[in-house]
Amino acid sequence: MSKVAIVYHSGYGHTKALAEAVAAGAAEAAGTEVSLVPVIEAEARAAELDAADAIIFGSPTYMGGVSAEFAKFKDWTSKRWASRAWQDKLAAGFTGSAAWNGDKHNTLYQFITLAAQHGMVWVGLGLPPGNNHSKGSGEDLNRTGASVGAMAQANADQGVEGIGASDFRTMSALGRRVAQAAQRWHAAPLAHAA
Numbered sequence: 001m002s003k004v005a006i007v008y009h010s011g012y013g014h015t016k017a018l019a020e021a022v023a024a025g026a027a028e029a030a031g032t033e034v035s036l037v038p039v040i041e042a043e044a045r046a047a048e049l050d051a052a053d054a055i056i057f058g059s060p061t062y063m064g065g066v067s068a069e070f071a072k073f074k075d076w077t078s079k080r081w082a083s084r085a086w087q088d089k090l091a092a093g094f095t096g097s098a099a100w101n102g103d104k105h106n107t108l109y110q111f112i113t114l115a116a117q118h119g120m121v122w123v124g125l126g127l128p129p130g131n132n133h134s135k136g137s138g139e140d141l142n143r144t145g146a147s148v149g150a151m152a153q154a155n156a157d158q159g160v161e162g163i164g165a166s167d168f169r170t171m172s173a174l175g176r177r178v179a180q181a182a183q184r185w186h187a188a189p190l191a192h193a194a
Contacts, residue, residue, distance in 0.1 A: 008038060014159075022056055050086070054090035057115075086118040088120070098156035
């Protein structure tokens with residue numbers, strides 16, 4: 001059994017919906033225990049995060065970076081950093097914004113830096129870009145063309161219904177990829193011990 005934790009902040013419900021799609025994808029990998037951890041609950045659920053084989057970070061992109069609430073969580077993780085509690089865990093990330101670009105890469109790079117500081121191993125999206133040729137469309141998987149993590153776009157004047165179905169499928173693909181990687185990562189030390 002491998003464990004995947006998805007720790008996220010959602011200001012208006014979009015990132016929560018994306019986190020749920022990531023969780024659904026991770027749960028498709030048999031033998032995976034998945035938990036959703038809002039950043040506000042992270043400290044109370046520290047043992048759960050410490051026990052995870054993989055942690056997936058999620059935040060909306062506000063003004064070109066993570067939300068203030070996610071930044072507070074990042075600062076809180078220094079307690080985990082000091083004890084190296086997350087050393088060698090897998091890490092991944094996802095974000096969304098209203099603008100097509102919205103500087104979402106900055107948010108993902110903040111996740112990568114956080115993971116590297118903890119000694120974690122980053123798992124990218126692993127999908128080719130969609131919607132990047134004349135026969136492509138906004139319904140393509142990975143329609144934003146991300147590689148380091150999963151990205152979504154939703155208009156600022158819409159709720160969760162404004163998130164494209166392809167973005168939800170992309171989030172599920174990220175969750176599934178991380179869960180499968182966590183199973184291999186979790187099993188590797190056991191194989192070497194045998």
